[in-house]
Amino acid sequence: MSDNNRLGRGLGAIFGDDVTNVLEDIQQGKNDNFGGTKTTLKVKDVRTNPYQPRRHFDEEKIRELAESIRTHGLFTPILVRETKKGYELVAGERRLRASKEAGMEDIAAIVVEFDDAQMMEIAIIENVQREDLNVIEEAAGYQSLIERLGLTQDEVAKRVSKSRSHITNLLRLLRLPKSVQEMVSENKLTMGHVRPLVTLEDPKEIERFAQQIYDRKLSVRETEALINNEHTEKVPVKPVDNSQFSYAKSLFEKKLQTRINIDQHKVTIHFEDNDDLNRILELLDIME
Structure with a gap:
């Protein structure tokens, strides 16, 4: 050749x-x-x-x-x-x-x-x-392949012999504030610790939670409980009491790594783009 x-x-x-x-x-x-x-x-x-x-x-x-x-x-x-x-x-x-x-x-x-x-x-x-x-370096590497070579997440997954959901989940970590990414790089927080943080929107809130997790040396399970409990307490009072769904909400968010809202007889799953939607469909095992 x-x-x-x-x-x-x-x-x-x-x-x-x-x-x-x-x-x-x-x-x-x-x-x-x-x-x-x-x-x-x-x-x-x-x-x-x-x-x-x-x-x-x-x-x-x-x-x-x-x-x-x-x-x-x-x-x-x-x-x-x-x-x-x-x-x-x-x-x-x-x-x-x-x-x-x-x-x-x-x-x-x-x-x-x-x-x-x-x-x-x-x-x-x-x-x-x-x-x-580390997972942040790995995510940044995949992002470079996408940006510099014009690859899709699917193509990256095939190039590196990983699943598309693995690529998507790691890329989501790059949405975390730089200070929190650095905590992961320095092994102060694990992938399991920051997964639930990805579902949050406010960077300051994410940084506050990250510091609490590190200072209190919380386990992954304790981290999930902390974030879920605080958000349940902050939900505005509505005619319908949704506190009964807090456990189901935490299970959904842990599984799908995205924001979930549950009202009476309705579950709302938030996604950001087509790749994120495909990732969720794969996790639900309904992708044809």
Whole structure:
């Protein structure tokens, strides 16, 4: 297959289902189908992957790897591509960071040919397959694929081998205030903690709840009860007493991850767009 035919195609068509293993084969010299050329580069000349979704790196593990590189050297080359601005990292950011930490001037590299779309997919899929990303980083990566490559949520799901509902649920986390997203990234709150927060509309209220959850070290179940109870208390007095539906309302919102209103003989399900509606239909198992 010619390089021109490879460029611009989705990674699934090139690599199959497991991007990580193929990248490792290239780095170990077991796969030369992608224009791999071995070389040695100056560490300072390698730019990081602009599409890298990871924002948080374990500094202790970087220091441990740096010590290993000082003692034994770097066993696995990094992958780079050559651009008009110089060499750009494709895979191996921890190795690059550790080499800098170790004070290394040179680094072993393999030069491959990938376009921007493939670079972005590699950065996201490799991390997702290795489960290296927190849920906020993963969501931001999917959003980048949608915005930069013009993909639908369905297409993203197929590219990364995830369900569409998984993609949609994670993308909803990006609607949370940045301060709350940061709490998730720092492992102060879990995905389970913030799921019910997505159903709220007021950013200040979301931030207030998030801080309460963290300060009081609430469990996921306690979080759901807190939010449901406060909202039940705030419902304006109506001729019909809806408090009897509060438990059903909480079950609906937990299952569907959206705002629910229940009146006598009527359940109202709120959705934001067609993708959100499709997500809800899938969760209800009524999508044909």
